[in-house]
Amino acid sequence: MLFEDTYKTIKSPAEGLFKDRGSKFFAFAYPIEHENEVKDLVENLRKEHFKAVHHCYAYRLGIDKSNFRVNDDGEPSGTAGKPILNTLLSHEITNVLVVVVRYFGGTLLGVPGLINAYKSATAEALAKANIIEKTVNEVYNVNFEFVQMNDIMKIVKEFGLKIRKQTYDNQCSMELEFRKSITNQVIGKFEKIDNIAIEYLFTV
Template sequence: MSLFEDTYRTIEDRGEGIFRDKGSKFIAYAYPFKDEDQLKEIIGELKVLHPKARHHCWAYRMSPDRTVYRLNDDGEPSGTAGRPILNVLLSQDVTNIIVVVVRYFGGTLLGVPGLINAYKTATQEVLAGLNIVEKTVNDIYKIEFDYLAMNDVMRVVKEENITVSKQVFDNRCYMEVEVRKMQVNSVIARFDKIDNCTLCYLRTI
């Protein structure tokens, strides 16, 4: 992601695609994916759904800057399953996504080129059936302020079109907000002008 790029491509819904070759069946499942803790649950769910499948191969990409990824061949020859899945995610420039391809062996060996093509095509099939959306890269900030500053804070939130994800209003108030990367400097400058208002960066989504 370049310094001035603040959008990324991803999916919002699950999807399923299928590819067959010489009796083998490759069923691809795509899921929105933002947390590695989801991995065990997704693989477990598919193993229950397909207990007789020979392989459950997968790859994922995460984070708005697309730097986090992992892949797994699950017993297929090295480089023939997880890497082709990942390469499709790279070529279509999608992130915060996992694709798991479940293989039922049909009795005929496909060879390395055949496997690479099968896992690639199954992944292309599932993505072709999904709506790929563009989202903005947002920084999450924690804001703490006195109750008396409420009107000033909410004015900035409204005028800058900031999304509030958490809020607690008391004598000392607390909010978590999402600020689009491109707006960060101007938004921070406005909050800094409000008395007894402090901002703290939490993470980027």
């Protein structure tokens, strides 16, 4: 199959802790769907851990895993955000944000020590996380006449399509979600029914 229609992410938030020479590194992993979730999550941790010296993070988003960002938050460049991101990469997960909050212990750890600390804290959080596999699904809207309901429902049942929304009147509308890998088969079946309109909405 040319298109990967599954991806790995975490089911719910998880935490980890790594200590080195008095410094404490608290890692917080969150499942996210959009970039606009990042700011609030980071700000909440800043308020909660206001005595910490650094709040470094990295996230990875998207089914093709191409959307990512790192933030060293004052640590030497490349010693915090990048090791966090590399740990996400090694776990092959996406749609995940990890924030590592550092309480300074009085001893400088040096570049290798910092890289190891941020990587290890992230690994601790991910070790406690429930990593799950999700399917890449597409959502379509189908408009049809009420008398065509049986024909539509046959296809819904045949492929086990998920009905997200529906309105029934003389003119009916149904929002359907299904795996990307079966899109061509599903659309092909619908197109055999006269006078219905199919519209692609988005991918989840």
